[in-house]
Amino acid sequence: MTIGSHLQALHGLPAFDFPDADAMGGELPDPASVAWRITVEAYESDEAWEDAFARFAAAVDLAKVRSLIVGAWSEVYDSGPDKVVSALLGSRDRLPELRALFVGDITFEECEISWINQGDVTPLLDGFPELEEFGVRGGMGLAFGAARHDRLRSLVIESGGLPAEVVRGVAACELPSLERLDLWLGTSGYGGDAELADLGPFLAGTRLPRLRRLALRNSEIQDEIAAALAAAPVVARLEVLDLSMGTLGDQGAAALLDGQPLTHLRELDLHHHFIDAQLAGRIRRALEPSGVTVDLDDVQEPWDDDMDSGRFTAVAE
Known part of the structure; x- marks a missing residue:
């Protein structure tokens, strides 16, 4: 894509x-x-x-x-x-x-996402204290310092590879009003070197007290993220959980299914995935009767016979 x-x-x-x-x-x-x-x-x-x-x-x-x-x-x-x-x-x-x-x-057509030159966007948050929504596309050269913003409700960072420094910077921010966090983590080939530990502050549920929509997507470690979310405290207060656009396969999907209850969610977005049809059916049967909207569209096949190395994210270059 x-x-x-x-x-x-x-x-x-x-x-x-x-x-x-x-x-x-x-x-x-x-x-x-x-x-x-x-x-x-x-x-x-x-x-x-x-x-x-x-x-x-x-x-x-x-x-x-x-x-x-x-x-x-x-x-x-x-x-x-x-x-x-x-x-x-x-x-x-x-x-x-x-x-x-x-x-x-x-x-x-103007510039591939991983070739967009970005910079330090933190001054924009400091300069506009009444902002409620902020988004940025492109991870190359992107810097995001530990800021405080009392009004921001939505933060979106789209990339083919999000540097770990940026993820840590966002995690260190004081955003007491944030309801939606959407991070496209990307691949290591395009600078996406964040590890599961860097996501820890989001998963613990202590940094963003009003968070209701969490998207940690477009990632090549999507199975690891899903497994961590299966027991993450933040999930209990989410309305929307988005693990789409990445390399999610049977291991991560099974961990989600066997982990803490997800029936309180309004939406579970897993589109662009590598999940077996039988397991996808189990997810639907477990959640949809409770009113959860489950998106399992855009089923992918690996590039080669190796189910691990052949998986790919939706957005890279």
Whole structure:
């Protein structure tokens, strides 16, 4: 699977592409009614992202903007979003209503996910204390320090390989309002070197008191994660558990099934998996009568006869 389309919505608002310089002149929507996507050509752009943002700031009442999507910036293969971050922070006083921000809404045609150059995004959390949703795509060069944010409810980090330092940074954050955590852990071949121990603070259920939706997905250690979750304290207070897009097989699925009860969940998402059909049927019969929505779609076959080495994540390069 590759990321072939841009975000359609953010913070419950439909995405709207702010026009490029040549297309300016038409009527724009109400500033509070859409998630504004600001993007430039990923390669050889005639306009820098920060210049496009300056046009946006001149054309739209920033005081009413609630949701922003950062698309591609210039030379995204070769440079990180430092100037993007600086431009956003330079306008923070003019964005008092900003509640949602996503950095790196970039499709594979613009730049493969594991080749997106990222940077330190922690200053954006520090600079926008009223944010409720924050997301970022791309793990190369990504830095995420131990921050405190009292209002953030949703944190999403999408990658083909998430560095262990980033996972540890997120685990060290103080996020008392966080309800949704979604980490695409990826593969070691693309920098995803987090180990099960790095996920310990999430599994213990002590760091994020309001967490209700936990996604630890797109991982090559999906069986290990599933086995750990079978006895993890955090599970008892979750509504949604997402272990999709990874290499989940019979070992991890059986551990989940034989572990602590999951019948309190609203959703269990295991799509893109390598689970035997008979075992998948047992999972459905154990959970669906209790009202749990179980997603076991997108069954995969290993690349070769070795069920372990032949498994693959949904998103890598």
